[in-house]
Amino acid sequence: MFTYTLRRLILAIPTLLFISLIIFLLLDLAPGDPTAQMPLTIPPEVKAKIRESLGLGEPIHVRYLLWLKQFVVAEPLYMVDHYLGTNFADGMQRVISWQTRSPVGDIIVQRMPQTLWVVGMSYVVGIAIALPIGILSAYRQYSVFDQVGTFVTMIGYSVPPFFSGVLVIVIFSVQLGWFPSIYDTTHEVTDWQSFLYQLRQMIMPVMVLALQTTAQISRFMRASMLDNLGQDYARTARAKGMSEATVVLVHVLRNSMIPVVTVIALGVPLIFGGAIITEQIFKVNGLGQLLITAIYANDIPMVQTITFIFAVLIVLFNLIADVLYGVLDPRIRYD
Amino acid sequence: MKLTTALLGAAAACVLAPAAMAERGTDGEVKIIYWQAPSILNPYLSGGTKDIEASSLVIEPLGRFDPDGDLVPYLAKEIPTVANGGVSEDLMSITWTLKEGLKWSDGTPVTSADVAFTAEYCMHPEGGCAQLSKFNGVESVEAIDDLTVKVNFSEPTPYPYGPFMGGQSPIIQKAQFADCLGAAASSCTDANFGPIGTGPFVVTEFKPNDVIQMVANDNYRDPEKPAFASLTFKGGGDAASAARAVMETGEFDYAWNLQLAPEVLAQMAEGGQGVPISAFGTLVERIEMNLTNPDPSLPPETRATVAEPHPILSDMRVRKALSMAIDRELLVEIGYGQAGRPTCNLVPAPANYAADNTECLTQDLEGAKALLEEAGWTDTNGDGVRDKDGMKLSLLYQTSTNAVRQDFQALIKQWWSQIGVETELKNVDASVFFGGDPGSPDTFQKFYADVEMYANNFDGTDPQAYLSMYRCGNEPKPSTQWQGENINRFCDPEYDALLDELATTADLKERGEIAKKLNLMLTRDSYTIVPLVDRGRVSAHSNSLGGVVLNTWDSELWNVADWYRKDM
């Protein structure tokens, strides 16, 4: 398993380079222009000059290599400098966003807290609710609990967040006045009071997002449990006199986790990608909002950098999932 | 003052209560929400309205436009004119004098060197300055003494108020931006995110595309202003949620540009926390007729270029019939409510330039049908669509993605079908439509459609540059990478001659007459452009926020120093 992991990690480098090239080509090919959002009162000659000043006049391979150098060399060195107080990165150009004319890295770091608070938390909450629901619905298939659970999760999944988000705002902010409808990203948790406020402003976006996660994971959990509960080994375990809890929660659960682990691992990078619609509705302004505004503004360095970090996480977490398969089911061998 | 303000009506309070008794920073915090988040606070590096308006809280120009479109001095002592000697007789230069004792927020004095530097910053050839057109024709800017600065033009300029007027070209501090000229502009993140200014507020924290925090400027020239000690400027979301935050939940004090369906806005206003306000500028929603043939079977070199006249729309009678079939009153009622009014003019304001042109306001379906018959378009095969010489009267109608525009498309399609015109609708994402990417077939410049709808306006109060867009040869074409402003491919030598006359006329009244003529040539006399709605700006403020005067000629936040908290 160790050599397999190592091999995969080494292989990941050319894979990621290839992915970054494809993303770059895709963004370059996509129609749109960094000056698109400027008012029409700005004449085309001026727009042409702006494009030139952004480096768009250079041929595509030059721009790609420049980005690669900035991302792979300048940004890590800058980070080292920042933490160790060294001066390796002096005079090096970092990846600069076209919209804000500032280093992309700084903005991403700035967006992390609210993204982790809201999107990350909703994921944890979603999984925490989904696993018990999935296990119990499978164990008591077609019971009232199962039926209600199925009904609620499927409705939750088929109602898109652009609607459920607005609905909870209308109910809980406008009508009842319980929670703020706008997320305050400058809020700092310093004491109990401010922590309570943080909870109040988080609860609606977290719940809207968790609904989707819950629906998805609990369905996979249920289906996979159902497959395994009827297997011979479960019968054997029961026949050996094991307690029902041990049979279900240890033996069956472990064997049912493979699809669930896949889904969860696929979801973790998505946390980094943020939740575009939900963030927009509650004005959380996390990474999802950053990415979508950058896409609309054709801010290629920003889009490229975020998507690439996203790609790194995807490759990494899919690797983790593959390793976990081996842990869950030791029969799976890669080498 | 508590009792009197409470007794005065809200409208009167706006005008009367500028608090002579108020003190700086006594009214706590004011919270503003813009549903587009500012990316940068340097308007020279971004043309976006959101960025210009956010930066107008911090940096100021020499003079601004007031809600009537008149010029008012800000950093300048007075507005230079030919009459007061500030503008030279030959119209070759304008001389500005700064107010005395002005200080930057860091305490250093504001001098004419800063003004001259601002010009140098924007006119740097490698800087990619977004406001370069403000400095069109400027030959040099020289500081005469500490408080006097002279702008020299390379040719007579009857309207010399381009540079340093309005939110688009505020004065930046030389000391702060000295190392940021040209290509170095983007290395000055701190300066771009927190410019030192003369305005009522100072940036304490800037989170790009998210939120800005500001506090009152201790060195602001009026010791009693601003009334608010701090300001939060939140960005993001959409217009509906911004309106909700001001009018229904009362979380914010001011929300910008609420383009929402009238009934939605009215319903939110019933929330009772705030009120919508509106004002009109020069923004006109219009249908542009393509005078060239966008047929996909034509080779790319000649498709939608002047080489191929449009087979249907080259006939003015067809264009006129299409305009006559539209009920503009109804469009306004459905799409804009109090934020719109029907118009037949390309230049709807200021009054001096707005032509008396109301002929199009009445819908005339029968007249339109008769006109099409006269032009030879008849329904020979009884399928409800007119045809002529085997060609169907069928049009492709494109616009950008936007709920109101899609409603307009549906309505107009139905009216046109009533006069026997078949319409295919298409909507394109705004970032592509307005993107100008020469590789994309869907940009408004390329105009691969028969008619298209969008809105446009002009900066400030002078329409000369706006009307000059429709000059012969200024059309987008393959040889210019599809850049160009004459979207309709309109060409009329008489029009160009009038434009030349406008460029040399200084007298305001005469300029007005010429502009009106030009406006009519594009609209009533040729139906090249079919104006639909004069679109106002709708914003909303909370009931407790006083002093708001909506201004469409300059930044909406132009008088933020006068805002105060009403005692409720």
Place this chain on the structure above:
Amino acid sequence: MTEPMPAQPPSMAEELHKPPRNQWLDVWDQFRTHKGALVGAFVFLGILLAVTIGPLLWPIDPTYIDIRARNSGPSLAHPLGADQLGRDMLARMMAGGQVSMAVGVTAMGLSVLLGTLIGVLAGYFRRLDGPLMRLTDLFLALPLLPLLLVMVMLFREALSARFGPEMGIFILIVVAIGLTSWMHTARIVRGDVLALKEREFVLAARSIGTPSRRMITRHILPNVLSPVMVSATLGIATAIITESALSFLGLGFPPDFPTWGRLLYDAVNYVQQYPSRVFWPGLAISLTVLSVNYIGDGLRDALDPRIRGR
């Protein structure tokens, strides 16, 4: 099914007298006993009939604007009311349903087919695992919006010219959604196949020389059916919503072309004034997804020989 079942199977003697039965008849018998699945199937067929036959019985043009009826509530002329321009909601719901159902089912089908194919190949053939999974990583990482913009830019005119404007856009949307949503299914199926491959029955089958093709169709595929069914159910909801997002961005059908997702999206701002306008499309989407979910449940049970006959 997990509890020890006390019910006795039908007596063996009885069974012996019956003629041999077709496997699919067995499946159908089992499916019939699943109440949820039966109801689901009825609802699904009902919706299908409503959107296909409905417009014949209610022949109002969904794009016709009756401006005097705008924002009107339910009435005889407009049983579900009319929208902000006075278009009949019932006609729009039915017309929208045709598109949404067609896009939802086809795009889901394409995505599940692609996902299962790639997942099984990657899980079963070790040689293919690396390349196919890296391809999956690539697709997961691609930013969706620019990808769609590029697809539309490159293929819209070509497809429209070939298949006519509406069919061309339909193909484009289905392919776009299918191509960008198969990756989850592929990863999940592959994970299951990796584990299945090491099971005793697979080893047994292999040891008697079963060729790969039959191994996959007879032994692997039936055993990965349940995650595939879940993917399919979730996929149909995602496809309907994604279509609305695409059309909204101007990447899909023309703006006056109603679909359930569009109707829902357009109505969100009016949620306080005219809640019914959100309710109907929301209900339609939810019902479709729920019915597909129950059909999937029933199908899965019916196809599982261990459950069948109990």
